[in-house]
Each structure stands twice: as C-alpha cells, then as structure tokens.
Amino acid sequence: MIYSTWINQFHSVFLIVFSLFTYVQSDVPRPRGVSLSKAPLYSPTKDFTCFDGTISIPFSYVNDDYCDCFDGSDEPGTSACLNGFFHCTNAGHRPLNIPSSRVNDGVCDCCDGSDEYASGETCANTCEELGREARAEAQRVAELYKAGSHLRSELIEKGNAKRNEMAEQLQQLEKDKSEAVQIKDEKESLKNELEAKENEALKVYREAEEQERQKKAEEEKQNSIRESLEHFNRYDVNHDDVLTMDEIIIARVFDKDQDGNVDAEEIKYFFGDSDSVDKDTFVSTTWPLLKPLLMVKDGLFKPNEEQEDIEQEQEADGDEAGDLDNEYAGHDDEASDLDLPQDEHEEQEQEAEAEQTNVYDEETQRLVNEATEARRLHTDAERTVREIEANIRKIQQSLEKDYGLQQEYATLDGECWEYEDKEYVYKLCVFQKVTQKSKNGGAEVGLGNWGEWGGPDHNKYSIMKYTNGIACWNGPSRMTTVHISCGLETKLLSVTEPYRCEYKMEFSTPAACDESHPTAQHSSHDEL
Numbered sequence: 001m002i003y004s005t006w007i008n009q010f011h012s013v014f015l016i017v018f019s020l021f022t023y024v025q026s027d028v029p030r031p032r033g034v035s036l037s038k039a040p041l042y043s044p045t046k047d048f049t050c051f052d053g054t055i056s057i058p059f060s061y062v063n064d065d066y067c068d069c070f071d072g073s074d075e076p077g078t079s080a081c082l083n084g085f086f087h088c089t090n091a092g093h094r095p096l097n098i099p100s101s102r103v104n105d106g107v108c109d110c111c112d113g114s115d116e117y118a119s120g121e122t123c124a125n126t127c128e129e130l131g132r133e134a135r136a137e138a139q140r141v142a143e144l145y146k147a148g149s150h151l152r153s154e155l156i157e158k159g160n161a162k163r164n165e166m167a168e169q170l171q172q173l174e175k176d177k178s179e180a181v182q183i184k185d186e187k188e189s190l191k192n193e194l195e196a197k198e199n200e201a202l203k204v205y206r207e208a209e210e211q212e213r214q215k216k217a218e219e220e221k222q223n224s225i226r227e228s229l230e231h232f233n234r235y236d237v238n239h240d241d242v243l244t245m246d247e248i249i250i251a252r253v254f255d256k257d258q259d260g261n262v263d264a265e266e267i268k269y270f271f272g273d274s275d276s277v278d279k280d281t282f283v284s285t286t287w288p289l290l291k292p293l294l295m296v297k298d299g300l301f302k303p304n305e306e307q308e309d310i311e312q313e314q315e316a317d318g319d320e321a322g323d324l325d326n327e328y329a330g331h332d333d334e335a336s337d338l339d340l341p342q343d344e345h346e347e348q349e350q351e352a353e354a355e356q357t358n359v360y361d362e363e364t365q366r367l368v369n370e371a372t373e374a375r376r377l378h379t380d381a382e383r384t385v386r387e388i389e390a391n392i393r394k395i396q397q398s399l400e401k402d403y404g405l406q407q408e409y410a411t412l413d414g415e416c417w418e419y420e421d422k423e424y425v426y427k428l429c430v431f432q433k434v435t436q437k438s439k440n441g442g443a444e445v446g447l448g449n450w451g452e453w454g455g456p457d458h459n460k461y462s463i464m465k466y467t468n469g470i471a472c473w474n475g476p477s478r479m480t481t482v483h484i485s486c487g488l489e490t491k492l493l494s495v496t497e498p499y500r501c502e503y504k505m506e507f508s509t510p511a512a513c514d515e516s517h518p519t520a521q522h523s524s525h526d527e528l
C-alpha cells in the first residue's frame with residue numbers, strides 16, 4: 001500500500017511521541033520495548049551505545065523510527081530495524097520478546113497488547129487470564145515432577161545397582177575367561193600331543209592308502225587308455241592306425257550337435273587343424289573330448305541346458321541316430337563303474353566308509369579314539385571361551401551405554417513397549433531397537449537401532465535417536481526419534497511419521513522427572 005508523504009510524516013511524529021517519550025508504566029522508567037534487565041543500558045542522560053558496541057548515538061535517536069544500530073538495539077519499540085526485538089512486559093503472565101516486525105502490524109502478539117500501541121488495533125489485555133492458566137499448568141507440572149521424582153529416585157537406585165552388578169559380573173567373567181583360556185590351552189596341548197601319536201600310528205595306514213590311491217589312479221588311467229583304444233579301433237574302419245575325416249564322418253558319435261551330419265566344425269573340434277589323428281593323439285586329445293559325449297548319452301553325465309536341448313532334439317530325431325550310435329559305440333555292455341546306477345554307487349561308498357572305520361589295529365584305534373576325544377574336549381573348551389567372551393562383550397557394551405547422568409535410564413535397557421494405531425503395531429525396545437508391524441501381516445520392519453541421545457545441549461536426555469533401520473523404498477534408512485517426557489507411568493504415548501520413514505515417538509517415564517530440570521520449575525517472573 002502506498003502512503004502519502006504527509007501521512008508518513010504524521011506517522012513518524014506519532015511514533016516518536018509514543019515510543020521515545022512514552023515510558024512504560026513500571027517502577028523503572030525505560031523506553032518502549034525494553035526489558036527490565038536491559039533498562040540500565042538506555043539512560044536518557046547519556047548517549048546510547050548500540051549493543052554491538054559499533055556506534056554511539058544521541059539518546060534522542062532511540063525509538064525515533066529510524067534504524068541506526070546494525071544490531072537493531074536503538075529501536076526496541078518500533079519496527080524500524082529488521083533484526084530488532086520488542087519486549088512485552090506482559091504483567092500477570094510471562095514476558096515475551098517478539099521480532100520488531102510484529103510491532104504495530106495489526107496483530108496482537110503481546111498479551112498486554114503493548115505491541116500494537118499505534119496501529120489502531122485494540123488489543124485486550126489477556127495476561128491475567130493466561131497467567132492464571134499458565135501458573136495452574138506450571139503447578140500441575142511441578143506436582144507431576146515432584147511425584148515422579150520419587151519414582152525416579154527408585155529408578156536411579158536400581159540403575160546404579162544394575163550397573164554395579166554388571167561391573168561385578170564383568171569381573172567374574174574376566175576371571176572365568178582366564179580359567180577357561182587356561183583349560184583351552186591345556187586341552188590344546190593334550191590334543192596336539194595325542195594327534196602327534198595318532199599321526200605317527202596312522203602314517204603306515206596313510207602310506208598304504210596313498211599307494212592304493214596311486215594304484216587305483218594308474219588302473220583308471222590304463223582303463224581309460226584301453227577304453228579309448230577300443231573306441232579308436234572301432235572308428236578306424238580300415239585298421240591303418242590312423243583315424244581320418246572320412247572315418248569319423250560316418251560315426252554318428254562325432255556328430256556333437258546331433259544334426260545328422262559330422263560337419264567341418266565338429267571335425268575341427270575333434271581333430272584341431274589336422275586331417276587325421278594317430279592313436280596317441282586320439283588317446284591324449286580326442287578321447288577327452290569324446291568321452292563326455294558318450295557319458296551324456298549313457299546318462300552318466302549331467303548335461304547342461306545346452307546339452308539337454310541336444311538330447312531332446314536327439315529324441316525327436318527318432319531311433320535312427322540311436323541305432324547308428326549303437327552300431328559303432330557298443331560300449332553299453334562294457335563293465336565300467338561309471339555304468340553303475342546312482343544308488344549302487346552310494347552303497348559302495350557306504351561300504352568303503354564302514355571298512356575305513358574298522359581298518360586299524362587295536363593300538364592304532366585306541367590312539368585314534370584318544371585323539372578324537374581330545375579334539376572334542378578342545379572344541380568344547382574353545383566354545384566355552386567364546387561364550388564367555390560374548391558375555392563380556394555384551395556387558396561391556398551395556399556399561400558403555402549412557403544411561404543418563406544418574407543412571408536413571410539403566411533399568412529400561414532391553415524393556416519393550418508397544419503402541420498400536422489403525423495400521424501398525426509399533427514396538428520400542430529401549431536402548432535396542434524400534435520396529436513396526438503391519439496389522440495386515442508381513443514381516444516386522446526395523447525403524448532404527450539404538451544410536452545416541454539427541455536432545456538439545458541443555459536437555460540432552462530428552463530425545464533418543466534410533467537410526468539405520470530398514471531402507472525406505474527409494475530412500476534413506478528408516479529412523480526414529482523418541483521424545484521423552486516426565487510421567488508417573490513408563491509408556492509409549494504416541495507414534496507418528498511426520499516425514500516418510502522418519503518416525504516420532506512420545507514416551508513418558510518417571511526417569512525424566514528431574515526436579516532440577518528447567519521445565520520442572522514453577523516459572524517465576526521478575527515482572528509479574
């Protein structure tokens with residue numbers, strides 16, 4: 001809105017009259033908008049020095065509706081400085097500092113109406129009534145804190161007892177641990193000693209086993225050579241000890257992709273860059289490529305998907321290919337352990353194992369039994385040490401937690417409280433985690449694990465932060481802040497989700513009823 005010049009001038013004069021020369025009604029004269037505590041800084045007999053100390057101005061410049069000080073301190077009673085503050089005395093209620101911009105803006109901000117002295121707005125003085133209500137509320141809070149503080153003292157006592165108990169447990173566990181470590185070490189050296197004897201006694205058996213293994217490997221190698229040569233001779237139709245392309249073209253077994261032809265690609269696969277292979281090359285190079293195909297055909301080799309496809313195609317091709325295969329392969333009748341059905345294999349293995357357990361002579365068996373028992377005892381001793389260490393860690397973690405200045409929150413550790421709304425059941429397990437479970441089923445969703453106290457510096461223990469919950473869809477991890485208030489009962493009062501995946505819990509407990517805390521004090525004002 002645009003004011004005409006004379007209106008502006010009139011307004012300024014009006015403000016000066018009302019702001020500078022009209023002192024508030026109080027014992028101590030002071031310019032408008034100034035609190036009792038700051039009154040000495042505004043002395044009409046001296047120049048005024050801005051609070052930031054930058055400049056001094058004649059006292060007549062104070063509240064002249066022109067902003068001289070950078071910090072706005074020369075205009076406590078007008079809206080001239082953007083960064084200034086107006087002090088409402090609010091006799092009968094609480095004094096209040098409001099931003100200068102709200103002075104004479106047509107809105108009653110102070111309950112005594114003192115901020116609207118020149119706007120034409122009539123503000124009723126509601127301070128008495130508001131003050132009465134505020135005092136009653138403060139009284140109620142004070143009584144709540146008083147009653148709660150007894151319960152709080154009990155919690156403090158229990159909390160300290162719990163911590164002392166944990167400290168004792170820790171001491172005991174440290175002792176148990178050193179004993180358990182000693183036992184473990186003894187069991188370990190006994191185990192090593194008996195294992196050395198066992199090894200010594202088993203040496204002869206192991207050597208025999210090794211020899212047996214080598215013998216078997218050699219036999220298998222020879223069998224493989226024999227088998228490969230049998231196949232070589234079968235495909236070497238003219239018996240000139242050389243397998244040529246012509247010869248493999250007519251043997252369907254070389255038709256790797258089962259398309260009815262042994263084509264150039266398949267020849268290259270088996271022969272490499274040569275036109276033919278001799279016996280040695282067949283045994284060392286061709287046979288290892290051919291054998292798996294024969295095994296697949298016999299169902300002894302689990303084909304991969306590609307091979308499965310080949311097999312299916314093969315079935316679709318009908319019996320013709322199978323007949324041709326049989327004509328040349330003829331290995332169906334051969335006695336090979338690879339031909340054994342699966343369960344017969346298992347039986348053999350079991351028999352072998354059974355034999356293994358009974359192969360030692362009496363003395364060796366005794367040493368094996370002793371070593372086995374020593375291993376068991378050592379494993380048990382190791383487990384005991386690990387269990388004690390885990391308990392130590394758990395107690396240490398608890399002892400490291402900040403349970404409040406007087407341990408008032410210690411007994412709540414691990415205790416859980418639930419809250420239900422229309423959709424979810426929320427659970428707070430104090431100093432542990434927060435969860436959410438939909439009433440329509442589904443898994444529990446982690447809304448955060450115990451992180452830290454997050455209240456403001458002067459009231460650190462008023463907020464708990466639980467962080468690193470389950471990641472939000474396309475977003476950060478869920479987290480929860482628990483706002484703690486004094487209450488005679490420990491319970492979850494409400495749960496909301498002010499921002500997506502950020503949860504806010506209201507939690508009351510006597511642990512928060514600290515009478516020495518500012519919010520517990522019955523407010524007292526110097527200007528009531």
Ligand code: MAN
Pocket residue numbers: 436445472473497500501
């Ligand atoms: C679930 C709940 C809600 C949350 C959404 C986010 O439905 O955990 O609280 O807002 O996931 O996708």
